[in-house]
Amino acid sequence: MGMRLFGLHYRRIQVTPPFGIRFEVAEGRAQFHFVAQGPVYLRRADGEACKMETGDAVLLPHGGTHDLVSQPDMPSRDVAGYQTAPLCTSVCAIDDRADAGSKTSDAVIFSGCMELDLGSMHPLVLLMPEVMFVHTLLDRYPEIPPMLEAMEREAHDRRAGFAGILARLADVVSALIVRAWVECGCSEANGWVAALRDPRLGRVILAIHRDPGKNWTLDELAAEMGSSRSVFAERFAAVTGLTPVRYLTEMRMRLAAQWIGRDQVPIEIAAHRLGYGSQAAFSRAFKRVVGHPPGAARTNASSLENR
DSSP: OOOEEEEEEEEEEEEOSSOEEEEEEOTTOEEEEEEEEOOEEEEETTSOEEEEOTTOEEEETTOEEEEEESSTTOOOEEGGGSOEEESSSSEEEEEEOOOTTOOSOOEEEEEEEEEEEOGGGTHHHHHSOSOEEGGGTTTTOTTHHHHHHHHHHHHHHOOTTHHHHHHHHHHHHHHHHHHHIIIIIOOOSSSHHHHHTSHHHHHHHHHHHHOTTSOOOHHHHHHHHTSOHHHHHHHHHHHHSSOHHHHHHHHHHHHHHHHHHTSOOOHHHHHHHTTOSOHHHHHHHHHHHHSSOHHHHHHHHHHHHTO
Protein backbone atom coordinates (compact mmCIF):
# COMPACT_ATOMS: atom_id res chain seq x y z
CA MET A 1 0.00 0.00 0.00
CA GLY A 2 2.99 2.35 0.29
CA MET A 3 1.85 3.65 3.68
CA ARG A 4 4.16 5.83 5.71
CA LEU A 5 3.55 7.75 8.93
CA PHE A 6 5.49 10.86 9.76
CA GLY A 7 5.49 11.70 13.45
CA LEU A 8 5.47 15.49 13.90
CA HIS A 9 5.56 15.81 17.66
CA TYR A 10 4.78 13.68 20.69
CA ARG A 11 3.91 14.34 24.32
CA ARG A 12 4.19 12.26 27.48
CA ILE A 13 1.44 13.67 29.70
CA GLN A 14 1.12 13.04 33.42
CA VAL A 15 -1.79 14.78 35.12
CA THR A 16 -3.73 14.45 38.36
CA PRO A 17 -7.54 14.36 38.13
CA PRO A 18 -9.63 16.37 37.67
CA PHE A 19 -8.27 17.43 34.29
CA GLY A 20 -9.38 18.31 30.78
CA ILE A 21 -7.00 18.64 27.86
CA ARG A 22 -8.16 19.92 24.48
CA PHE A 23 -6.44 18.94 21.21
CA GLU A 24 -7.01 20.96 18.05
CA VAL A 25 -5.39 19.00 15.23
CA ALA A 26 -5.09 20.61 11.82
CA GLU A 27 -6.89 19.11 8.83
CA GLY A 28 -4.73 16.55 7.07
CA ARG A 29 -3.08 15.36 10.28
CA ALA A 30 -3.89 12.44 12.55
CA GLN A 31 -3.70 12.14 16.34
CA PHE A 32 -2.72 9.07 18.34
CA HIS A 33 -3.32 8.59 22.07
CA PHE A 34 -2.13 5.77 24.32
CA VAL A 35 -3.28 5.48 27.94
CA ALA A 36 -0.42 4.15 30.04
CA GLN A 37 -2.41 4.72 33.22
CA GLY A 38 -6.12 5.40 33.21
CA PRO A 39 -8.94 5.67 33.07
CA VAL A 40 -9.22 8.59 30.63
CA TYR A 41 -12.23 9.69 28.59
CA LEU A 42 -11.90 10.64 24.94
CA ARG A 43 -14.55 13.29 24.27
CA ARG A 44 -15.32 14.16 20.68
CA ALA A 45 -16.44 17.53 19.33
CA ASP A 46 -20.09 16.40 19.42
CA GLY A 47 -19.81 15.73 23.16
CA GLU A 48 -19.79 11.93 22.96
CA ALA A 49 -17.29 10.49 25.47
CA CYS A 50 -15.63 7.06 25.33
CA LYS A 51 -13.84 5.59 28.33
CA MET A 52 -10.26 4.38 27.75
CA GLU A 53 -8.67 2.08 30.29
CA THR A 54 -4.98 1.44 30.95
CA GLY A 55 -3.32 -0.07 27.90
CA ASP A 56 -5.84 1.24 25.37
CA ALA A 57 -4.94 3.29 22.30
CA VAL A 58 -6.85 5.25 19.69
CA LEU A 59 -6.12 6.80 16.32
CA LEU A 60 -8.08 9.79 15.03
CA PRO A 61 -7.09 9.80 11.35
CA HIS A 62 -8.87 13.07 10.57
CA GLY A 63 -7.51 14.96 13.58
CA GLY A 64 -9.97 17.67 14.52
CA THR A 65 -10.93 19.01 17.93
CA HIS A 66 -11.31 16.56 20.82
CA ASP A 67 -10.59 16.31 24.54
CA LEU A 68 -8.94 13.92 26.96
CA VAL A 69 -10.74 14.35 30.29
CA SER A 70 -10.95 12.70 33.68
CA GLN A 71 -14.77 12.75 33.58
CA PRO A 72 -17.10 13.19 30.60
CA ASP A 73 -18.40 16.60 31.76
CA MET A 74 -15.03 18.16 32.64
CA PRO A 75 -14.12 21.49 31.02
CA SER A 76 -10.88 21.47 29.04
CA ARG A 77 -8.04 23.78 28.11
CA ASP A 78 -5.78 23.75 25.07
CA VAL A 79 -2.83 21.36 25.35
CA ALA A 80 -0.65 24.14 23.94
CA GLY A 81 -1.27 26.10 27.15
CA TYR A 82 0.48 23.53 29.36
CA GLN A 83 4.10 23.99 30.32
CA THR A 84 6.38 21.50 28.58
CA ALA A 85 9.91 20.15 29.01
CA PRO A 86 11.87 18.51 26.16
CA LEU A 87 12.61 14.79 26.41
CA CYS A 88 14.24 14.40 22.98
CA THR A 89 14.06 16.02 19.56
CA SER A 90 10.41 15.26 18.85
CA VAL A 91 9.03 14.42 22.32
CA CYS A 92 8.19 16.74 25.19
CA ALA A 93 6.74 16.15 28.65
CA ILE A 94 3.73 17.74 30.31
CA ASP A 95 3.76 17.29 34.08
CA ASP A 96 0.69 18.74 35.75
CA ARG A 97 0.55 16.67 38.92
CA ALA A 98 -0.97 17.69 42.23
CA ASP A 99 1.04 17.90 45.44
CA ALA A 100 2.83 14.76 46.55
CA GLY A 101 0.27 14.29 49.34
CA SER A 102 -2.59 13.73 46.90
CA LYS A 103 -4.23 10.31 47.13
CA THR A 104 -5.60 10.49 43.59
CA SER A 105 -3.82 8.37 40.99
CA ASP A 106 -2.33 10.28 38.10
CA ALA A 107 -3.25 9.63 34.49
CA VAL A 108 -0.33 8.92 32.16
CA ILE A 109 -0.86 9.43 28.42
CA PHE A 110 1.42 9.30 25.40
CA SER A 111 0.15 11.29 22.43
CA GLY A 112 1.46 11.84 18.95
CA CYS A 113 0.48 14.10 16.07
CA MET A 114 1.36 12.61 12.68
CA GLU A 115 0.79 12.72 8.97
CA LEU A 116 -0.49 9.68 7.10
CA ASP A 117 1.26 9.52 3.74
CA LEU A 118 -0.51 7.04 1.46
CA GLY A 119 0.84 8.46 -1.78
CA SER A 120 -1.59 8.03 -4.66
CA MET A 121 -3.81 5.94 -2.40
CA HIS A 122 -4.67 8.92 -0.22
CA PRO A 123 -8.46 8.47 -0.75
CA LEU A 124 -8.23 5.74 1.89
CA VAL A 125 -7.99 8.43 4.58
CA LEU A 126 -11.29 9.93 3.49
CA LEU A 127 -13.04 6.60 4.07
CA MET A 128 -11.70 6.05 7.58
CA PRO A 129 -13.96 6.50 10.61
CA GLU A 130 -13.33 9.46 12.88
CA VAL A 131 -12.12 7.28 15.77
CA MET A 132 -10.29 3.93 15.52
CA PHE A 133 -9.77 2.07 18.82
CA VAL A 134 -7.05 -0.54 19.05
CA HIS A 135 -8.98 -2.76 21.50
CA THR A 136 -11.26 -3.87 18.66
CA LEU A 137 -8.25 -5.51 16.95
CA LEU A 138 -6.54 -7.41 19.75
CA ASP A 139 -8.15 -10.81 19.12
CA ARG A 140 -7.25 -10.83 15.42
CA TYR A 141 -3.80 -9.25 15.62
CA PRO A 142 -1.68 -10.97 18.31
CA GLU A 143 1.33 -8.78 17.50
CA ILE A 144 -0.38 -5.66 18.90
CA PRO A 145 -0.75 -6.51 22.65
CA PRO A 146 3.03 -6.94 23.21
CA MET A 147 3.60 -3.51 21.68
CA LEU A 148 1.02 -1.93 23.94
CA GLU A 149 2.60 -3.65 26.95
CA ALA A 150 6.00 -2.30 25.90
CA MET A 151 4.56 1.20 25.61
CA GLU A 152 3.08 0.93 29.09
CA ARG A 153 6.44 -0.17 30.55
CA GLU A 154 8.40 2.55 28.75
CA ALA A 155 5.94 5.26 29.78
CA HIS A 156 6.19 4.25 33.46
CA ASP A 157 9.85 3.23 33.81
CA ARG A 158 11.31 6.15 31.82
CA ARG A 159 14.61 4.38 31.21
CA ALA A 160 17.31 5.74 28.93
CA GLY A 161 15.91 6.48 25.47
CA PHE A 162 12.30 5.79 26.50
CA ALA A 163 10.88 8.85 24.71
CA GLY A 164 12.25 7.88 21.31
CA ILE A 165 11.17 4.25 21.79
CA LEU A 166 7.64 5.37 22.68
CA ALA A 167 7.47 7.54 19.57
CA ARG A 168 8.51 4.66 17.28
CA LEU A 169 6.08 2.26 18.95
CA ALA A 170 3.29 4.82 18.52
CA ASP A 171 4.08 4.99 14.81
CA VAL A 172 3.99 1.21 14.44
CA VAL A 173 0.75 0.76 16.42
CA SER A 174 -0.90 3.51 14.36
CA ALA A 175 0.20 1.82 11.12
CA LEU A 176 -1.18 -1.50 12.35
CA ILE A 177 -4.53 0.11 13.17
CA VAL A 178 -4.76 1.44 9.62
CA ARG A 179 -3.68 -1.84 8.05
CA ALA A 180 -6.13 -3.83 10.16
CA TRP A 181 -8.97 -1.53 9.13
CA VAL A 182 -8.15 -2.04 5.47
CA GLU A 183 -7.98 -5.80 5.86
CA CYS A 184 -11.04 -6.46 7.98
CA GLY A 185 -12.37 -3.40 9.75
CA CYS A 186 -13.73 -1.25 6.96
CA SER A 187 -17.47 -0.79 7.04
CA GLU A 188 -17.71 0.11 3.36
CA ALA A 189 -19.74 -2.53 1.51
CA ASN A 190 -18.12 -1.77 -1.83
CA GLY A 191 -15.54 0.55 -3.39
CA TRP A 192 -11.82 0.12 -3.74
CA VAL A 193 -11.29 -0.81 -0.08
CA ALA A 194 -13.53 -3.82 -0.61
CA ALA A 195 -11.50 -4.58 -3.74
CA LEU A 196 -8.36 -4.76 -1.64
CA ARG A 197 -9.90 -7.73 0.18
CA ASP A 198 -10.26 -9.55 -3.15
CA PRO A 199 -6.63 -10.57 -3.83
CA ARG A 200 -6.94 -10.68 -7.62
CA LEU A 201 -8.91 -7.47 -7.99
CA GLY A 202 -6.81 -5.89 -5.26
CA ARG A 203 -3.76 -6.30 -7.48
CA VAL A 204 -5.49 -4.21 -10.14
CA ILE A 205 -6.44 -1.44 -7.70
CA LEU A 206 -2.91 -1.32 -6.30
CA ALA A 207 -1.41 -1.18 -9.81
CA ILE A 208 -3.65 1.74 -10.80
CA HIS A 209 -2.86 3.72 -7.66
CA ARG A 210 0.87 3.04 -7.89
CA ASP A 211 1.05 4.30 -11.48
CA PRO A 212 -1.91 6.63 -12.06
CA GLY A 213 -0.25 8.33 -15.03
CA LYS A 214 0.11 5.16 -17.08
CA ASN A 215 -2.05 4.83 -20.20
CA TRP A 216 -3.82 1.74 -18.89
CA THR A 217 -5.74 -0.43 -21.35
CA LEU A 218 -8.52 -2.85 -20.48
CA ASP A 219 -6.31 -5.73 -21.62
CA GLU A 220 -3.50 -4.68 -19.26
CA LEU A 221 -5.85 -4.34 -16.30
CA ALA A 222 -7.45 -7.71 -17.03
CA ALA A 223 -3.97 -9.23 -17.19
CA GLU A 224 -3.19 -7.80 -13.73
CA MET A 225 -6.21 -9.68 -12.43
CA GLY A 226 -5.41 -12.78 -14.48
CA SER A 227 -8.76 -12.98 -16.20
CA SER A 228 -10.49 -12.20 -19.47
CA ARG A 229 -11.57 -8.65 -20.30
CA SER A 230 -15.26 -9.45 -19.86
CA VAL A 231 -14.83 -11.19 -16.49
CA PHE A 232 -12.57 -8.39 -15.24
CA ALA A 233 -14.91 -5.59 -16.36
CA GLU A 234 -17.93 -7.29 -14.79
CA ARG A 235 -16.16 -7.97 -11.49
CA PHE A 236 -14.65 -4.48 -11.32
CA ALA A 237 -18.01 -2.79 -11.86
CA ALA A 238 -19.71 -5.08 -9.32
CA VAL A 239 -17.22 -4.15 -6.58
CA THR A 240 -16.49 -0.46 -7.27
CA GLY A 241 -19.73 0.58 -8.94
CA LEU A 242 -17.73 2.13 -11.80
CA THR A 243 -16.26 1.06 -15.09
CA PRO A 244 -12.44 0.77 -15.04
CA VAL A 245 -12.09 3.88 -17.24
CA ARG A 246 -14.39 5.94 -15.03
CA TYR A 247 -12.66 4.75 -11.90
CA LEU A 248 -9.23 5.66 -13.28
CA THR A 249 -10.42 9.12 -14.33
CA GLU A 250 -12.04 9.88 -10.96
CA MET A 251 -8.99 8.66 -9.04
CA ARG A 252 -6.71 10.83 -11.18
CA MET A 253 -8.82 13.92 -10.65
CA ARG A 254 -9.02 13.40 -6.87
CA LEU A 255 -5.26 13.10 -6.83
CA ALA A 256 -4.87 16.17 -9.05
CA ALA A 257 -7.11 18.20 -6.74
CA GLN A 258 -4.82 17.37 -3.80
CA TRP A 259 -1.67 18.19 -5.75
CA ILE A 260 -2.97 21.48 -7.10
CA GLY A 261 -4.86 22.67 -4.04
CA ARG A 262 -2.82 21.37 -1.11
CA ASP A 263 0.66 20.99 -2.60
CA GLN A 264 0.50 23.91 -5.05
CA VAL A 265 1.71 21.79 -7.97
CA PRO A 266 1.40 23.71 -11.28
CA ILE A 267 -1.56 22.56 -13.37
CA GLU A 268 0.57 21.64 -16.37
CA ILE A 269 2.83 19.44 -14.21
CA ALA A 270 -0.16 17.67 -12.64
CA ALA A 271 -1.57 17.05 -16.12
CA HIS A 272 1.73 15.58 -17.31
CA ARG A 273 2.12 13.35 -14.24
CA LEU A 274 -1.33 11.90 -14.84
CA GLY A 275 -0.71 11.03 -18.47
CA TYR A 276 -2.54 13.88 -20.22
CA GLY A 277 -0.94 15.09 -23.44
CA SER A 278 -2.54 18.52 -23.23
CA GLN A 279 -3.53 20.81 -20.41
CA ALA A 280 -6.85 21.49 -22.14
CA ALA A 281 -7.84 17.80 -22.11
CA PHE A 282 -6.83 17.56 -18.47
CA SER A 283 -8.83 20.66 -17.54
CA ARG A 284 -11.94 19.30 -19.25
CA ALA A 285 -11.66 16.00 -17.39
CA PHE A 286 -11.00 17.79 -14.10
CA LYS A 287 -14.07 20.02 -14.43
CA ARG A 288 -16.26 17.08 -15.47
CA VAL A 289 -15.29 15.07 -12.36
CA VAL A 290 -14.64 17.72 -9.70
CA GLY A 291 -17.20 20.28 -10.83
CA HIS A 292 -14.90 23.26 -11.31
CA PRO A 293 -11.74 24.02 -13.31
CA PRO A 294 -8.35 23.09 -11.80
CA GLY A 295 -7.44 26.73 -11.19
CA ALA A 296 -10.32 26.98 -8.71
CA ALA A 297 -8.75 24.20 -6.59
CA ARG A 298 -5.75 26.44 -5.91
CA THR A 299 -7.96 29.47 -5.24
CA ASN A 300 -10.15 27.52 -2.78
CA ALA A 301 -7.11 26.16 -0.93
CA SER A 302 -5.59 29.64 -0.62
CA SER A 303 -8.81 31.13 0.75
CA LEU A 304 -9.03 28.39 3.41
CA GLU A 305 -5.43 29.02 4.51
CA ASN A 306 -6.13 32.75 4.92
CA ARG A 307 -9.16 32.33 7.14
